Amino acid sequence: MAQSLQLFTAYNRSPNHTLPKRATYSETKQFLPATSSRRFPVTVFPKLTIQASSSSSSSSDLESSSSSSSSSPVLVNDNGTGGVLSGATALATYASATSTAAAVTDSSSIEVDSVTEAELKENGFRSTRRTKLICTIGPNTCGFDELEALAVGGMNVARINMCHGTHQWHRNVIKRVRRLNEEKGYAVAIMMDTEGSEIHMGDLGGAPSAKAEDGEIWTFSVRTYESGQPEHTINVNYDGFAEDVKVGDELVVDGGMVRFEVIEKIGPDVKCKCTDPGLLLPRANLTFWRDGSVVRERNAMLPTISSKDWLDIDFGIAEGVEFIAISFVKSADVITHLKSYLAARSRDSDIGVIAKIESIDSLKNLEEIILASDGAMVARGDLGAQIPLEQVPSVQQNIVQLCRQLNKPVIVASQLLESMIEYPTPTRAEVADVSEAVRQRADALMLSGESAMGQYPMKALAVLRSVSVRIEKWWRDEKQYDPMELPDIGSSHSDNISEEICSSAAKMANNLGVDALFVYTKTGHMASLLSRCRPDCPIFAFTSTTSLRRRLNLQWGLIPFRLSFSDDMESNLNKTFSLLKARNLIKSGDLVIAVSDMLQSIQVMYVP
Ligand SMILES: Nc1ncnc2c1ncn2[C@@H]1O[C@H](COP(=O)(O)OP(=O)(O)OP(=O)(O)O)[C@@H](O)[C@H]1O
Ligand SMILES: CC(=O)C(=O)O
Numbered sequence: 001m002a003q004s005l006q007l008f009t010a011y012n013r014s015p016n017h018t019l020p021k022r023a024t025y026s027e028t029k030q031f032l033p034a035t036s037s038r039r040f041p042v043t044v045f046p047k048l049t050i051q052a053s054s055s056s057s058s059s060s061d062l063e064s065s066s067s068s069s070s071s072s073p074v075l076v077n078d079n080g081t082g083g084v085l086s087g088a089t090a091l092a093t094y095a096s097a098t099s100t101a102a103a104v105t106d107s108s109s110i111e112v113d114s115v116t117e118a119e120l121k122e123n124g125f126r127s128t129r130r131t132k133l134i135c136t137i138g139p140n141t142c143g144f145d146e147l148e149a150l151a152v153g154g155m156n157v158a159r160i161n162m163c164h165g166t167h168q169w170h171r172n173v174i175k176r177v178r179r180l181n182e183e184k185g186y187a188v189a190i191m192m193d194t195e196g197s198e199i200h201m202g203d204l205g206g207a208p209s210a211k212a213e214d215g216e217i218w219t220f221s222v223r224t225y226e227s228g229q230p231e232h233t234i235n236v237n238y239d240g241f242a243e244d245v246k247v248g249d250e251l252v253v254d255g256g257m258v259r260f261e262v263i264e265k266i267g268p269d270v271k272c273k274c275t276d277p278g279l280l281l282p283r284a285n286l287t288f289w290r291d292g293s294v295v296r297e298r299n300a301m302l303p304t305i306s307s308k309d310w311l312d313i314d315f316g317i318a319e320g321v322e323f324i325a326i327s328f329v330k331s332a333d334v335i336t337h338l339k340s341y342l343a344a345r346s347r348d349s350d351i352g353v354i355a356k357i358e359s360i361d362s363l364k365n366l367e368e369i370i371l372a373s374d375g376a377m378v379a380r381g382d383l384g385a386q387i388p389l390e391q392v393p394s395v396q397q398n399i400v401q402l403c404r405q406l407n408k409p410v411i412v413a414s415q416l417l418e419s420m421i422e423y424p425t426p427t428r429a430e431v432a433d434v435s436e437a438v439r440q441r442a443d444a445l446m447l448s449g450e451s452a453m454g455q456y457p458m459k460a461l462a463v464l465r466s467v468s469v470r471i472e473k474w475w476r477d478e479k480q481y482d483p484m485e486l487p488d489i490g491s492s493h494s495d496n497i498s499e500e501i502c503s504s505a506a507k508m509a510n511n512l513g514v515d516a517l518f519v520y521t522k523t524g525h526m527a528s529l530l531s532r533c534r535p536d537c538p539i540f541a542f543t544s545t546t547s548l549r550r551r552l553n554l555q556w557g558l559i560p561f562r563l564s565f566s567d568d569m570e571s572n573l574n575k576t577f578s579l580l581k582a583r584n585l586i587k588s589g590d591l592v593i594a595v596s597d598m599l600q601s602i603q604v605m606y607v608p
């Protein structure tokens with residue numbers, strides 16, 4: 001070790017540290033001006049060299065994730081001068097290049113997924129993507145090949161929505177993702193999203209969608225239609241529906257995708273006139289509005305976790321999902337209740353509970369809900385149906401900030417690239433929206449219909465990836481460090497020491513321009529504390545279990561590896577250096593800062 005400095009006292013935190021000038025990294029991706037109105041962003045790629053691994057290590061205990069990889073826009077162009085490929089071609093080329101890398105690594109004893117490996121080697125640590133990407137899996141992405149293409153394209157977490165499909169369908173998706181992880185070394189986590197018991201439409205009698213035109217009269221009814229659904233009829237899942245609505249109310253489908261006005265009530269049937277035409281999707285959410293605000297009659301008393309949700313949760317436990325996202329959370333109690341249920345039911349697994357913020361009640365109790373949860377999702381689809389749309393951006397920013405302060409991962413979801421359900425390129429406004437979420441340093445961005453049933457799931461993911469990398473690079477080049485004040489959150493002195501160590505390590509990493517932060521963590525806590533600081537270099541998180549490795553894959557900037565390690569940091573570091581060097585993932589002279597759960601210290605060293 002060329003230089004090792006152990007600090008047993010934490011540095012003082014300064015919110016406004018100045019940073020030294022850093023080398024700029026060559027551009028890997030850029031948007032060129034479009035000449036036609038809809039054009040896929042083009043990609044300029046640096047040379048990608050795949051090097052054979054010269055591993056001499058006998059250890060079989062290191063795995064790295066795709067997550068990091070995720071990152072990049074790395075694609076292949078062997079002249080390095082800016083050949084232009086379409087996103088899809090580029091992805092395919094990259095995939096084939098990296099599968100060569102995978103083949104090379106097969107002969108060695110260290111597992112590392114090909115995408116991460118190729119990217120770390122080619123672009124260096126600093127240009128790896130920090131923002132994590134979640135894809136909702138649906139009919140267009142549930143096959144093994146599609147799931148693999150998503151993993152290659154940077155999917156860190158696969159979301160399954162229990163509003164749709166059977167347990168068998170979801171089980172097959174989970175199995176395929178697990179197989180992908182096992183065979184290819186990815187660390188794609190599974191997030192199960194509950195249906196919740198808010199009011200929603202039925203399944204449209206099996207039709208994939210239905211078009212509602214301006215002025216058409218539709219009937220919303222609690223009746224279920226055994227023998228086929230009459231035309232322009234929608235089943236509603238909430239028994240009190242016809243009693244609760246009034247003539248003149250506005251009925252809002254899916255947060256405003258389609259609107260109706262209630263014109264007549266006939267027993268259980270509610271006749272409505274379409275005032276804002278659009279596409280009705282199966283099981284879309286329904287809200288009704290009166291005098292400018294959302295009406296919450298008896299439906300406000302519906303349980304957050306319905307009996308169907310409990311069955312789905314049992315399914316999630318049995319399948320060993322990493323995260324359960326709870327729809328329409330109203331208060332912290334439900335999260336606490338679920339967490340104790342999970343603790344009792346699944347002693348050996350540690351399922352993270354994500355609170356979906358998508359109702360007025362959840363905004364009222366925001367801080368206590370986030371504190372009780374393991375993360376939060378800004379579910380803008382339903383949220384935008386409950387609060388005026390123009391409030392959604394500021395609410396998003398507040399939730400993202402609060403989550404970071406409370407050290408909980410946060411996901412920005414819904415309509416990021418909505419137009420890509422139908423078109424191969426995003427709108428400028430969508431790109432701006434994605435950029436803003438990245439600039440806010442959300443942990444993760446989520447695709448919904450774009451990846452579940454859209455026509456261009458891989459392209460939508462490629463857009464998230466390239467916009468993330470581009471915006472992250474831009475803020476690094478512009479030195480736009482985020483001086484967010486991070487309050488102490490720990491309840492014990494030892495927790496506070498960990499926080500101080502992580503914030504000091506992150507600050508040192510920025511000031512010294514180190515190549516990577518290393519964290520050795522048994523619980524993931526120190527890794528999340530480093531991620532919370534949003535440092536300027538990637539964080540290699542070493543953990544001893546595969547399930548924790550997958551869980552860490554939701555958090556900003558973490559590149560999770562599985563590694564068997566001991567309490568002896570010196571030997572952990574030497575082992576890690578030799579394993580990573582053998583794979584050409586780091587080289588002599590790289591500057592690294594390391595922290596761990598086991599020893600309250602910060603070590604700064606050059607890779608020997
Ligand atoms: N498992 C599935 N099977 C069939 N279609 C699906 C599935 N998952 C999603 N979809 C389709 O993709 C669309 C968007 O999916 P998504 O799960 O993101 O819905 P959402 O409305 O954003 O989420 P939520 O229901 O939690 O509010 C759905 O309306 C549905 O048409
Ligand atoms: C994701 C989700 O549930 C929403 O946006 O409503």
Ligand SMILES: [K+]
Pocket residue numbers: 161162163193194195196327
């Ligand atoms: K859901």
Ligand SMILES: [Mg+2]
Pocket residue numbers: 327358379381382
């Ligand atoms: Mg929702």
